[in-house]
Amino acid sequence: MSFDFAVHLGKVQRSVKDLERDGKPVRAVTLARNYATSVDDLWDAVTNPERLQRWFLPITGDLKQGGRYQLQGNAGGTIQECDRPQFLSITWEFGGGMSWVELRLTRQGDNEARFSLTHICPVDDHWRQYGPGATGVGWDLGLLGLAAYFSGKVLTHEEAEATFSSPEGKAFILDSSESWRQADVDSGEDPDTAAATAQRTAAFYTGGAC
Numbered sequence: 001m002s003f004d005f006a007v008h009l010g011k012v013q014r015s016v017k018d019l020e021r022d023g024k025p026v027r028a029v030t031l032a033r034n035y036a037t038s039v040d041d042l043w044d045a046v047t048n049p050e051r052l053q054r055w056f057l058p059i060t061g062d063l064k065q066g067g068r069y070q071l072q073g074n075a076g077g078t079i080q081e082c083d084r085p086q087f088l089s090i091t092w093e094f095g096g097g098m099s100w101v102e103l104r105l106t107r108q109g110d111n112e113a114r115f116s117l118t119h120i121c122p123v124d125d126h127w128r129q130y131g132p133g134a135t136g137v138g139w140d141l142g143l144l145g146l147a148a149y150f151s152g153k154v155l156t157h158e159e160a161e162a163t164f165s166s167p168e169g170k171a172f173i174l175d176s177s178e179s180w181r182q183a184d185v186d187s188g189e190d191p192d193t194a195a196a197t198a199q200r201t202a203a204f205y206t207g208g209a210c
Contacts, residue, residue: 005144005168005169005175006175008144008147009175009176009179011033011034012031012032012140012143012179013031013033014029014136014179015028015029015030015186016132016186016187016189019120025122026122026123027123027132027187028119028121029118029136030118031116031136031143032114032115032116033143033147034108034112035114035115035147036112039085039086039105039106039113041113043105045146046103047084047088049063051149054149055142055145055148055149056071056142057072057073058071058072060072061076064079066079069090075092076093076094077090077093078090078091080100086105087102087105088102088103089101089102097122097126099119100120101119101120102118103115104118115143117143119135119139121134121135129200130201131180131181131184131189131194131197131201132180132183132184132197133181133197133201133202134201136176136180137173138205140172140179141173141176173202177198177202177205180201181198184197
């Protein structure tokens, strides 16, 4: 993949926020960046199964509000709210756990649209072990795939796996983990705790030692 990883990394804004959901503590992990396209085109790229599989994963299911979806080899869930072309809310069910994803698209001037994704995670053992990078790094890779797609680079699943396993790809993952460490600290997390969870997340994604 001929793509400037560092430029993409710098275009993404990341934040972590404490919230409550159903009376229980949760963390909102948010990523946002602009893409050089219209809101309608961006919405189609992230909801049209034919286009979604070109930069993310194949999807099946009853793809409408109230329906169930399944991403190939990954999460499934319920489409809770769908307000085309601005807002999408889904449950994210994976590995026996549940979290929630909210997507907001907004117009930015004449030639750009803003993609803002919030993954709302329960404060459970998984969160305490990996912190915001557990979901944040994965979504960074997803947004990278979307940026590559809009620049005309479409990779097969095998090509994407090879890219992210390369030294350049692993460096991107380490930089993403560091960015989430900083976002965690900025949210008020203890710096030593944030560093430890970021290290474990980076090791998980790169296959390195903790």
